[in-house]
Amino acid sequence: RSNAHQYAMNTEQQPDYTDKPCHQEHLVDIAQDLTQWEVVALALGLKEAEVDGIDVECRSLPEKRIKMLLKWKSKFGIKATYRRLSESLSSIKREDLAQKVRDLSCAPIINDASVILAQPLKDFYKDADEKMRRSFLCCSAIGSVPKQFFKLVIVKGEIVPWSGESVRTLPMRGKMNDVMIKRETIELVNVFKDGCENKTILIEGAPGSGKSTLLWYICQQWRLGNLFHEFNYVIYVQLRNPDVQKAESIAGLIPCVKQTAESIWKEIEAIDGKGVLFLLDGWDEFPATLQRKSQVRDILTRSHQCGYHFSSVVITSRQNSDDYLYPVATSHLEIVGFTEDEAKRCIKDLLSDKPEFIPQLLERLEASPSLMCCCYLPLNVAIIANVFLVMGDAFPSTMLGILQAMICNCILRHVKKHSPEVSSIKSLDSLPSCVQKTFDKLCYLAFQGLKRGQVVFTEEEVGQECDTLSLLQEAMCFEMAGTSMRYNFLHLTIQELLAAIHMSKMSVESQVLTFRNYYPQEQFGRVLQFYAGISSFENPEVKKAFFDMLNSSATEEDKKDLLEGIRNCDQSILLHPAEFYKSMKKYPSFGREFLLAANCLYEMKASVPTMEQFSRVKCLIDNIQLTPYDCLALGYFIVNVESILLAYFWNCDISEFCVQYLVKGLTQNPPKNKQVKIGIGGYETNENCMKILSELFRYNFALCFNGCNIRDNGLEYLVESFLNVSNPIPGMHSLDLQYCSLIFNEKNGLLLQNLIASHLGRLDFRGNLGVAAGARFIGLGIQQSNTLFSLDLRMCNLTSAEAKLIAEGLKVNKSLREVILWENPIGDEGANHIGQALKGNTTLLILDMSWCDLSAEARTNLESIIKHFTTVAQLDLFSNGEAVYPKDLALHFTQRIELEASHNVQHSPQTKFIYSEFRKFLLQEHLDSQI
Numbered sequence: 001r002s003n004a005h006q007y008a009m010n011t012e013q014q015p016d017y018t019d020k021p022c023h024q025e026h027l028v029d030i031a032q033d034l035t036q037w038e039v040v041a042l043a044l045g046l047k048e049a050e051v052d053g054i055d056v057e058c059r060s061l062p063e064k065r066i067k068m069l070l071k072w073k074s075k076f077g078i079k080a081t082y083r084r085l086s087e088s089l090s091s092i093k094r095e096d097l098a099q100k101v102r103d104l105s106c107a108p109i110i111n112d113a114s115v116i117l118a119q120p121l122k123d124f125y126k127d128a129d130e131k132m133r134r135s136f137l138c139c140s141a142i143g144s145v146p147k148q149f150f151k152l153v154i155v156k157g158e159i160v161p162w163s164g165e166s167v168r169t170l171p172m173r174g175k176m177n178d179v180m181i182k183r184e185t186i187e188l189v190n191v192f193k194d195g196c197e198n199k200t201i202l203i204e205g206a207p208g209s210g211k212s213t214l215l216w217y218i219c220q221q222w223r224l225g226n227l228f229h230e231f232n233y234v235i236y237v238q239l240r241n242p243d244v245q246k247a248e249s250i251a252g253l254i255p256c257v258k259q260t261a262e263s264i265w266k267e268i269e270a271i272d273g274k275g276v277l278f279l280l281d282g283w284d285e286f287p288a289t290l291q292r293k294s295q296v297r298d299i300l301t302r303s304h305q306c307g308y309h310f311s312s313v314v315i316t317s318r319q320n321s322d323d324y325l326y327p328v329a330t331s332h333l334e335i336v337g338f339t340e341d342e343a344k345r346c347i348k349d350l351l352s353d354k355p356e357f358i359p360q361l362l363e364r365l366e367a368s369p370s371l372m373c374c375c376y377l378p379l380n381v382a383i384i385a386n387v388f389l390v391m392g393d394a395f396p397s398t399m400l401g402i403l404q405a406m407i408c409n410c411i412l413r414h415v416k417k418h419s420p421e422v423s424s425i426k427s428l429d430s431l432p433s434c435v436q437k438t439f440d441k442l443c444y445l446a447f448q449g450l451k452r453g454q455v456v457f458t459e460e461e462v463g464q465e466c467d468t469l470s471l472l473q474e475a476m477c478f479e480m481a482g483t484s485m486r487y488n489f490l491h492l493t494i495q496e497l498l499a500a501i502h503m504s505k506m507s508v509e510s511q512v513l514t515f516r517n518y519y520p521q522e523q524f525g526r527v528l529q530f531y532a533g534i535s536s537f538e539n540p541e542v543k544k545a546f547f548d549m550l551n552s553s554a555t556e557e558d559k560k561d562l563l564e565g566i567r568n569c570d571q572s573i574l575l576h577p578a579e580f581y582k583s584m585k586k587y588p589s590f591g592r593e594f595l596l597a598a599n600c601l602y603e604m605k606a607s608v609p610t611m612e613q614f615s616r617v618k619c620l621i622d623n624i625q626l627t628p629y630d631c632l633a634l635g636y637f638i639v640n641v642e643s644i645l646l647a648y649f650w651n652c653d654i655s656e657f658c659v660q661y662l663v664k665g666l667t668q669n670p671p672k673n674k675q676v677k678i679g680i681g682g683y684e685t686n687e688n689c690m691k692i693l694s695e696l697f698r699y700n701f702a703l704c705f706n707g708c709n710i711r712d713n714g715l716e717y718l719v720e721s722f723l724n725v726s727n728p729i730p731g732m733h734s735l736d737l738q739y740c741s742l743i744f745n746e747k748n749g750l751l752l753q754n755l756i757a758s759h760l761g762r763l764d765f766r767g768n769l770g771v772a773a774g775a776r777f778i779g780l781g782i783q784q785s786n787t788l789f790s791l792d793l794r795m796c797n798l799t800s801a802e803a804k805l806i807a808e809g810l811k812v813n814k815s816l817r818e819v820i821l822w823e824n825p826i827g828d829e830g831a832n833h834i835g836q837a838l839k840g841n842t843t844l845l846i847l848d849m850s851w852c853d854l855s856a857e858a859r860t861n862l863e864s865i866i867k868h869f870t871t872v873a874q875l876d877l878f879s880n881g882e883a884v885y886p887k888d889l890a891l892h893f894t895q896r897i898e899l900e901a902s903h904n905v906q907h908s909p910q911t912k913f914i915y916s917e918f919r920k921f922l923l924q925e926h927l928d929s930q931i
Helices: 005-009 024-031 037-044 048-057 061-079 082-091 095-104 112-133 136-140 176-180 211-223 258-270 288-292 295-301 340-350 355-366 369-376 378-394 399-418 433-451 492-504 508-518 522-535 540-552 554-571 577-586 592-604 628-640 656-667 687-699 714-723 746-756 769-784 800-812 827-837 856-869 886-902 909-925
Strands: 151-156 159-162 165-168 182-186 200-204 233-238 276-281 312-317 331-336 456-458 472-479 482-489 618-622 646-650 677-681 702-706 734-738 762-764 790-792 818-820 846-848 874-876
Touching (some): 024 095, 037 061, 048 061, 082 095, 211 276, 211 312, 276 295, 355 378, 378 399, 399 433, 399 492, 433 522, 492 508, 522 592, 656 687
Parallel strands (some): 200 312, 646 677, 734 762, 790 818, 818 846
Antiparallel strands (some): 151 182, 472 482
16 A cells, blocks of 8 residues: 655645545555554544444454444545544544644545556566566665665756857757756656656666666555655556567557556546656667657657546656657656765675675775776676675676676576586686587577667577576566567676677677677677677787778768867857857767777777777767766777877766776876877866866876866866976976856966966967956966967957957067967957067967957058067968958968968977868868858
8 A cells, every 4th residue: 555645745835635535545544554443433423333333344453444434434425534534533642643644635646446457567566576586686786786876867958158148058968058958966756746747757877877777666666655656557668678669559568468458548548647657668779660650659749639648758768869859858867877985885885794895895996997987887886796795806807707707607506506516617618518508599699689679589589498597587578469478688788798709709700790780889889899808809800800990980080070070169260159059969979989999999908009000190079978987998098099199078978987087097008209188078077077187287188178167166176286297398288278168256367377377388268258357367477478389369258458468468478489369359459459569579470360350450550560570470360351251261271381380380280180171171161152
């Protein structure tokens, strides 16, 4: 029976319903806790003869309690109110029950038909849960993970100023507007706090984060009456289930036998879905054709004629699975993993019965970043703790080894039932002969299933005679025609590992063909990653195929990321930032081949590729949900691949935990013969993230932040870390803070001044409108600097007043070689201040004042000063009043590159690449279009 009063206790400012008649279901609930039922009966107005009749008629005490309350309700009708019952209970000193009655008066009323029809659903959930918990993995791992396993955050948008405009952001993942997204923690019980009718709750999360377990937890808590009392029916629909995919009606989705399912469906239609909650598990595992047209799609659309218009839906998916879900979702939630501290607390909880193992396991994890970074997933934490208890000192040092050990333990547990003499299985390469053939068959089944996108298998596919070796779990599935048995692997990760084992045993030709067919598809990425760890690319043909495919996709992607990313993000020439911001929503993601390559190389700890094998100078990761392991592997890849000079993470949702492991990967073996620029774009930073990233200055990295909201004390951490670098090489470091919404008060102004006056070589502050307020500090910093050679202040809304302050610094500075004041409303007066300050300057080579609202007279005067009184080799006064065409821009960039080269102005290879490719784009794509 449901404890519905808990719902009322958790609902604020409930209206007073105590004068309405008591509902029969609530009376049954009250009867369970009722003592002295005879006294209560008399207090309610029943006669002694009626009480004696109940006592004789009913044998058990629970029956007598229920019969008495129902008799009272029948006798007094509408006068049998919650208030009358509450007062009677208070009169016999049962204030606890009186309060429960008042709470129940506010709880939702469940009609009698739904109570009867919902029971088969609850029975199914109970039986299925008991079956699941008998499996090795669920019993030893998932079932023991603490409540903090379910940590939900709600994703919200906000209105944020962007280069003078207000841009409304929507709660959409993997898009440009993620720059402004906020995330706030939300408790599961509050998900339907704003109403339970016609809601669609999207819950996203990484594989293994617990999405399916969360939905199953909801089923169990609803069954026990502890959660979501407002719903009469909670219908769990496993979208990867073939029976679900073949369903021809909503009744076919209800996990009950045919007759009961149809009865439930008729009741749902009669109430138009009120009080109905569908739990749709695994949209990303639902075939694309069915996502467009199926019974499940109809549930999401809920038209007025559907018969379940007022129902609500909770649907789970991996991140960025389908843009269709975002517009239909009324709330967007994420189930997030552990931080490092939370993972350690979880380990302590899991090993609380054997506390002597806790410090040993934590010490092993601290010494193995590749394991610790996997602990953001609660499932991995549970597996690691379980394997450590079994293996002790033989505990593997990689997640691949952990999973292999877990599979060995599963098989050993199974074998011991039939062959007690088998005491251990040391590896999957030395299985007992009695199970080797079966194991190979399961690996083949896993591989073929993933090729087809299949994770649930029929008895025929598994084979009625096939032994599951405890690696498959049974799942009872109800079809309209009867009952069938289905199987799925203990977890998708286990299926992926078994598929990789099968792939490693195929012929070399088949392995190469698999790479060509499935690289770098996301759904097959984990298989290839595990395969790399198993095979180490020992076969030269496979290794060659891997690098051929990695480089073959480079040319096309260079064009794309240049066109859609670098051109706008790094140069910001053609589009106003707000327009660019809106236009980026439609662009695809890039960099998955980098990510897969990094994961494969890190998994097998192979020697890094040479320049001949991998020749790209930049690594652009765009619109990809990164895990801590991804970040660790990418860090290793970036610093060890000789050719990479720029690594840019644009609009990647990376948590603080991920940032920590990106830095660990970059600094495990920092580069000695090159400087790598690490770019972070479209990412909201906090103090801790900035503190972690600032560590890169100590290892000679250049940092670029583009479109990042640097909040709190982030700038302070960044500057202090930079100033505290030991033995810096003057002018070696560069820092980009582009479009970061920086606000310059006195404190930040002093930080900026100290930064410019330090050993910094290059500073890019483009797109920060707040910089204008710090112009005085910029001027003072320029005066004091002896190392700054490049200063970029384009698009900072500098006027003639700020230009005058900056000019004061230019008068005495002897280190600057390049000053960019592009697209600032400096005007004629500001141009005059700059020109007068540069008289006699013998160090500046490039001055860019394009798009600065200069008149023809001001341009002529400035050109005269620069020509006769300075050594400036290039003065850009582009587009000050005249129309600009792409062909002119292309010529402009060509001349700029040539001038910089002739005056020995050193730019990084990535900057030269950007300029040259941008020029090609302008000439080829937009010869006749006016900007």
